[in-house]
Amino acid sequence: MKKLISRAGCTLLLVMMSQVAGAADEQATLIDEQALTLLKKTADFIAGAGSFSFSAEYGFDAVQASGQKIEFGGSRKFMVRRPDRARIEFARRDGTAGELILDGKRVVLVNKNKNLYSTANRTGNVGTILDFVADKLGVVVPLHDFLGPDSAAVLTQGLVSARYGGEATIAGVACDHVAIRTDVVDYQVWISRGEQPLPRRLVITYREAEGQPQFWAQFIKWDVDPELGDSLFVYAPGEGAEEIPFVAPPALPTAMGGGQ
């Protein structure tokens, strides 16, 4: 009997040791340097562009109370001139169209359908201003993680793993496939090979959220040396345009760190 117990103890110890070793192995291979380098390269490339523009088609899952996923989406055109000018033209699939303009002093949100606009004073760089727009004004700006000067830090915040998925062709462009896991999301980005390492496709999985909804975007018409004149970043209200205020977005539940 004693022998049996000691044998069982030994087996248990071996199993535990092998598990520890396995976890250590996994830990060692969690960050693939090639994948991380590619991600930082694309972030730094965009951050280094004085002006750039691109368009994107995107879609996202909205998980209904029943658990059914319904996709919404739209298209956006981004025009950025560092450090602090941006014009984002948007057209949602439901027909809502407008613009978000950063003119260096303030943020202007324009609803073209209703000829309404709102303004909020804000200075900073494109990244910090868009953080303000998303966090404080509650205005959703998909893809803005890629726009700021510190996008490499933003994209690797809470990094858990980085993997390289090999070569893949997206819309005819040869790309490298990178898969990232952070403490809150999983995301994949396809980065074009060659002189201009630009994101061509992005898929984010909100794995902590019920139903694990996804966001996807396809980047098109990249231009890293566009002519972006001053007038693009100035909002001149058209005839009959009315200014309305921004009001605070509904408060967050306290579990997520308090209201806005």
Place this chain on the structure above:
Amino acid sequence: MSQREGTFHWVTVLTVLVASLAMLGNDLVLAKGGGGRGGGAGMSRGGPAASGSVRPQHRATPARQPDTRRDVRDNRREVKQDVRDNRRDVKQDVRDERRDVRDDIRDEHRDHHVRRAGAVLTISAFSALSCTSSTIIVGGITYYRCGNTWYNRAHQSGDVVYIVVTAPVGY
């Protein structure tokens, strides 16, 4: 039926009744107020994936806590079974209660008329109001009047909404 089962049965009936009334309240708000923000045909277009960001914790609609998911599922299953068991019994009660609640709400509206200042209505909720609103421009600001309630438009979370405000000076 044992006494314990009997007690349980009535507790369940009461729970379902309260839940049904709560849902009825929502129905009335929806009938008056329309569906979720910006969604088509009453579908919600919110959630963390709408952010298109790898930092969803910064955004307006938070992810639900994963720990509670299984509990919620289990609870949901249990509640569903209870609901099925008791639905037949409470249907009539609910119908009666619903009539009462509807009367109460109607009375309340007659008595008060004015919504709380700061209340927010989506565009669809606003257009679903029973009255036809009149438009008055005071000091360059457009007011919408519906009964004794006044509204201004504003941007909330990127969408145009109607906000209940106090009447402009002189009205």
